[in-house]
Structures are given as C-alpha cells and as structure tokens.
Amino acid sequence: MATTVRVDLRREFADAGSRADPGPVYARLRDLGPVLRSKDILGGGFLLPRYEEVSRVIKDPRFASDRRNVGLRSLDQWWTPGLLRLLISSMVLKDPPEHRRLRNLVQKAFTPARVEKLAGRVEEITDELLDAAAANPVIDLMGDLALPLPLTVIAEMLGVPPADRVRFRTLFAAIQDNSEMTPASIVRNYPRMRRLTGFLQELVRLRREQPGDDLVSALVHAEEAGDRLDEDELISMVFLLLFAGHETTVNLIGNGVLELVRRPDQLQMLRDDPDLIGTAIEEMLRFTNPVGFVAPRFATEDVEIAGVPIPRGSMVTLLIASANLDEAAFPDADTLDITRSPNRHVSFGLGTHFCLGAPLARLEARIAIPALLRRFGHLELAVPADQLPWRRHIALRGVEHLPLVVTPAGASAGRSTT
Known part of the structure; x- marks a missing residue:
C-alpha cells in the first residue's frame, strides 16, 4: 500500500518568494508523491499535485462537488448568514442533476456568441484605458489596465446602469483586500459583501421590471422546460460570474x-x-497559473488513486497549478513557450465543471495584450522583480501592482536594465 506525506499548503506559500515563483514548491510536492495528505486550512483530506491524477479525478463522476452527496453536513445551517448561504449555493458546489439544471439555464444567457459580440467593446475600453495610461512614463499595469478592463466589461455585461457604475466599481473594489482568506479577513469583509449583495439584488429587481440586452436580464428570463432561476440562484450566479x-x-x-x-x-x-496570441494565451494560462486549485471534490465511494486508498467522504483538493507544471505532461514544463501546441492545461478545469467564463477571459486577454504591445514599443519593469508585491491568496496567484517603464511605439527606447 502506498504511503502519503502530510503537507501544509498555506505554510508552503507563506513567503513572498514562493508566491512569486511557485514552480519549485510544486515540483517538491510532485516529488513527494501522486497523493499527499493535507493538514492545513483546507480542512484536511488529500492533495493531488500531478497532472495524471488531477486530469483523471476532475472528470471522475465518483467524486462529488457537493459535500452533502457523500453524507457530510451541509455548510448551510440555520445559523448561516444569508450572504454565505448564497455563496454556498453556487453552481460550482453542485452535482448533476442540479448542476446540469443551473448550467443549462445559464448557458442560454452566457453563450460564446454573446461573448464574441463583446470584442468591439473590449477593444474600445482597452484603447480608452491605454490612452489614459500613456500620459505617464511609468504605468501600473494592474491599476491602469488589468483590473479596470474586466470590471468595466462585466459591469456592462450585467446591465449595471451607467449612473450606478461608479458605485458598483467602488463596492467591488472595497472587497478586493480579502486576499488572505483568513477568518479575520472574512469577518472584516462581511459588511462590504452585504452592500454588494444588496446592490445586485436591486439590479435583479430592476431587470425584472425593465429587461434589456444584458446578462442579468437574460438570466432573469432564461427558461428550460418551464424552469427558471429563483432569486437566490440568480444572485449566486451573478457572484460566480x-x-x-x-x-x-x-x-x-x-x-x-x-x-x-x-x-x-x-x-x-x-x-x-x-498571430501567436492564441497559443501565447494558452501558455500563459498554463505557466503563470492565475488559479492554484479548484473547488474540492468528495469521494462518493471508497476509491484508490495511484495505489492510495481514498475512503468515502474524503475531501480531495486538485492542485491544477502544479499539474500544469508537471514535466510528465509538458516537455520543458518550467519554460514559457508561446508556441507550445498542443497545450492540454487544466487552468479552466475539465468536464462538467469547465469554467463558464473561459471564453470571456480568453477574449479580454487576446485583445488587451496585443493592444499593449502595439501602443508601447518598449516595456520594462520599473522595480526589480523580487520587489513586486504578490497577493497572499493561496488559491489565486497575481501581483497587486506591476509598475512598467513604457516607451510609446515609434519612440526610441533606453537600454533595459531588467
């Protein structure tokens, strides 16, 4: 019988260096074995760091997303605050047939064709943001482009009235400091989350009365065999998106x-x-890993993974970021290669729970990054790479600020020091 090593994932990524360069940490986890024991804030259970096991389990119907389907107590109790109850009811934490029901309803409103229609508007917003940023010799890519672009796009997609968009952005920005996901930060952030929830409830009521060509209106009126989303499901879905x-x-x-x-x-x-932007985006998804792991799975029966017994009811956390860097699945996995093809990364998951927002993320990156390169003929870090501030969230990997020295296209550039 295979043995398992216990690891504390939060401790593994406690220092800024491991968040800036997680590759060595994930390589060490993969070397420890295909199945590890978790003893950290994730609540125990098992960790899967290798591509083979992650890609197999993520599609295996014997692993549920809803803990209630394996006899565990629901997180939704009588004392659970209403906001947390909404988040717990997310489609991500559902299994078929309930998951299929919710996804079928949402797909009618969130189709690839609807997303592709946004391309022109994404280009306009990107150009507006870059116009404003270009006035400065040093830009913060996060504050000037990466953060406001998707927030503006999603506000328009949801149908937030123009007069309310500043309020919407302010409410959403106010909860972004909850990057550590500690009990203290969750409690601190709860009043802000309630205000955002109230705003979204107002938006749903508005679009019931005054439907438009927007996502909330489409969700409100989406129907499958006479079935519709109730208000809690609507708010939960909007939060997810x-x-x-x-x-x-x-x-x-x-x-x-x-x-x-x-x-x-x-x-x-x-x-x-x-024209390489398509393969470049897929390689960025694989190599930079914006998401470290997906929602946990729960074994619905006694199973075995790589010779390790997994008892019924056990929680299994899939380390998709580690799987994407697995040398057994990707030649030269620790090298960024924007021509890599095929690229079977699992950044958006696989199977039933494949990320609904994947087409939108790809579209925005496909437009924003080439626009940035066209606008500026030269880019370099304004600070040493080891001084960049990384978010402390163990599930989401990203820098808080990315200061870049920029030279407009056509202008002469100084010699890079980075």
Whole structure:
C-alpha cells in the first residue's frame, strides 16, 4: 500500500518568494508523491499535485462537488448568514442533476456568441484605458489596465446602469483586500459583501421590471422546460460570474505580461508574429497559473488513486497549478513557450465543471495584450522583480501592482536594465 506525506499548503506559500515563483514548491510536492495528505486550512483530506491524477479525478463522476452527496453536513445551517448561504449555493458546489439544471439555464444567457459580440467593446475600453495610461512614463499595469478592463466589461455585461457604475466599481473594489482568506479577513469583509449583495439584488429587481440586452436580464428570463432561476440562484450566479471571471482575467493579463517582460525573446516573438496570441494565451494560462486549485471534490465511494486508498467522504483538493507544471505532461514544463501546441492545461478545469467564463477571459486577454504591445514599443519593469508585491491568496496567484517603464511605439527606447 502506498504511503502519503502530510503537507501544509498555506505554510508552503507563506513567503513572498514562493508566491512569486511557485514552480519549485510544486515540483517538491510532485516529488513527494501522486497523493499527499493535507493538514492545513483546507480542512484536511488529500492533495493531488500531478497532472495524471488531477486530469483523471476532475472528470471522475465518483467524486462529488457537493459535500452533502457523500453524507457530510451541509455548510448551510440555520445559523448561516444569508450572504454565505448564497455563496454556498453556487453552481460550482453542485452535482448533476442540479448542476446540469443551473448550467443549462445559464448557458442560454452566457453563450460564446454573446461573448464574441463583446470584442468591439473590449477593444474600445482597452484603447480608452491605454490612452489614459500613456500620459505617464511609468504605468501600473494592474491599476491602469488589468483590473479596470474586466470590471468595466462585466459591469456592462450585467446591465449595471451607467449612473450606478461608479458605485458598483467602488463596492467591488472595497472587497478586493480579502486576499488572505483568513477568518479575520472574512469577518472584516462581511459588511462590504452585504452592500454588494444588496446592490445586485436591486439590479435583479430592476431587470425584472425593465429587461434589456444584458446578462442579468437574460438570466432573469432564461427558461428550460418551464424552469427558471429563483432569486437566490440568480444572485449566486451573478457572484460566480463576477468573481470567477474577473479574478481569472486580471491575473491572466498581469501574470502574462510580467512573464513576457521578463523573457524578451518571447516578447519579441509575439511582437514579430501577433498571430501567436492564441497559443501565447494558452501558455500563459498554463505557466503563470492565475488559479492554484479548484473547488474540492468528495469521494462518493471508497476509491484508490495511484495505489492510495481514498475512503468515502474524503475531501480531495486538485492542485491544477502544479499539474500544469508537471514535466510528465509538458516537455520543458518550467519554460514559457508561446508556441507550445498542443497545450492540454487544466487552468479552466475539465468536464462538467469547465469554467463558464473561459471564453470571456480568453477574449479580454487576446485583445488587451496585443493592444499593449502595439501602443508601447518598449516595456520594462520599473522595480526589480523580487520587489513586486504578490497577493497572499493561496488559491489565486497575481501581483497587486506591476509598475512598467513604457516607451510609446515609434519612440526610441533606453537600454533595459531588467
């Protein structure tokens, strides 16, 4: 019988160096074995750090997303605050047939065609943001582009009235400091989350009465065989789209540009051949890993993974960021190669729970990064790479600020010191 090593994931990523360069940590975890024991804030259970096991379990129907389906107590108790009850009811934490029901309803409103129609508007917003940023010799890529672009896009997609968008952005920005996911930070952030929830409830009521060509209106009126989303499901779905779609895009753009700037050969290759942006985005998703792990799975029966017994009811955490850096699945896995193809990364998950917001994240990055390179003929870090501030969130990887010295296209650039 295979043995398992216990690891504390939070401790592994406690220092800024491991968040800036998680590759060595994940390599060590993979070397420890295909199945590890977790003893940290994730609540115990098992960790899967290798690609083979992650890609298999993420599609295996014997592993549930809803803890109630394995006999565990629901997180939704009589004393659970209403806001947390909304988050717990997220589609991400559901299994078929309930998950299929919710996803079918949402897909009618969040189709690839609807996303692709946004391309022109994404280009306009990107140009407006870059116009404002170009007035300065040093820009903060996060504050000037990576953060406001997806937030503006999602506000318009949701149908937030123009007069309320400043309030919406303020409410959403106010909860962004909850990056540590500690009990103290959750308690501190709760009043802000309640205010955002109230805003979204107002928005749902508005779109019931005054429907428009927007996502909330489409969700309100989405119907499948006479079935519709109730109000709690609507708010939960909007939260899911808001947080998952926004966070992934922010970190994809920020992390991706950072790695290009640090690898001038890859940056120049993309400048010389902009058609590489498609494979470049997929490689950024694999290599920079905006998301570290997906929602846990629970074994619905006694199973065995790589010779390790997994008892029924056990929680299994899939380290998709580690899987994406697995040398057994990706040749030269620790090298950024924007021409890599095929690229079977698991950054958006696989199977039933494949990320609904993936097309939007890809679209925004596909437009924003080439626009940045066209606007500025030269980019370099304004501070040493080891001084960049990284978020403390163990599930979401990204820099808080990314200061870049920029030279407009066509102007002469000084010699890079990075």
